[in-house]
Amino acid sequence: MLTKAILFDLDGTLLDRSSSLEAFLPNQYERFHSILKTTNYKQFRERFLHLDQNGYVWKDQVYQQMEGEFKLPLNSWIPLISDYVKGFAQDCVAFPDTHRLLQSLTKQEYKLGLITNGVGDFQRQNIKHLQLDNFFDTVHISEIEGMKKPDPRLFQRALQNLGVTAEESIFVGDHEEKDIKGAQSIGMKTVRIDHSNTILESLADEVVYSCNQLQQLFVR
Template sequence: MRKACIFDLDGTLLDRSGSIPAFLKRQHERFYEHLGHIPFDSYKEQFIHLDQRGYVWKDVVYQQLLEHFQVNDIDAETLLDDYVENFHLDCQAFTGVVDTLQQLRSNGIALGMITNGRTQFQLKNLRAIGIEAYFQTILISEQEGMAKPAKEIFEKALSLLQVKAEEAIYVGDHPVNDVQAARAIGMKGIWKRDEYWPVPAETDGIIDHIPDLLAHFVK
């Protein structure tokens, strides 16, 4: 019997692909004096290209972005600070996330989260989409001093939720860091489909939308 469900955040519960363009639009407007000569679509597309789905930290992204557009009258640190302080204002969850978390909790399923990233940044994003309270444990790589796909961070989440690996499902969008890593320690690994990534070589299920997950908890 499945007793727990542990989630990734970005690309799984948080619609980063929808949130990033909304944030960039407002950033482009806030710094229009320095960025206004760059068409917004070009600014957005170059950021997304350099960002590599969030796997490149933004100090590097903004430095390369300014170099690409040959902008010299604003520095990367200023744009990075704006990202850290304001990204959460444009965060949005995927459709059905809150309802699905509510249903899982009401059915007695323990909920956890493992996400790579900076602690305060990820906490602000969680709170912005209103889902922090649903989780009994939230592990963020910076705070834990370890990151996915290390087995230790998965094992810690299971220990905190007081469940065995075979009693838990892990849901994430990354084929290796999420699905493969979870399955390697005996958890059921569900892939939240993301066309950016290749289909995992092995998976215990594929969902297109978070509410689809509920079918995996039917007895």
């Protein structure tokens, strides 16, 4: 069946979270050096990345844990989380060729959707800063929708908004459980993107390793 719509995950698929954090964390450490002086930047960075668990632990928990471990002033986590919410978007970056990929798909008249887990305002800021908002016909953020991937209802809602069926659609993501299995549960075809080139196996219909490879996959 002809593919009419392509839907994407955000973090780890279009947004390069690792590079974004490597830009954000030194800036935050510099801004808050007066309260972070009990630790050096290397310790701060390493502990943040460990506690963050690739973004699957929300930052209030991360900063509260770091406050205790580094013996920071009481309630230091509050300005740190506020700075993260407001400042991360300024340092976030997309993977190479992301815009070229989306421009190509738009020119080929695919309908495009975005489904991402996360906090509404935070993810909206990231999408806007990356200048991705104008590419998508529908955007679904888990906090706003009241459900998160891999809940099949979230994928179904996006397809309904696009006016397409699961059989006419493909989902692209980096996470096996939340993206690939979630989309497959309603009958969508899937592509897993592995920017780190570390995947050994996947249930996805296709595996690609860059946005450039992904673009070639969807040439009509």
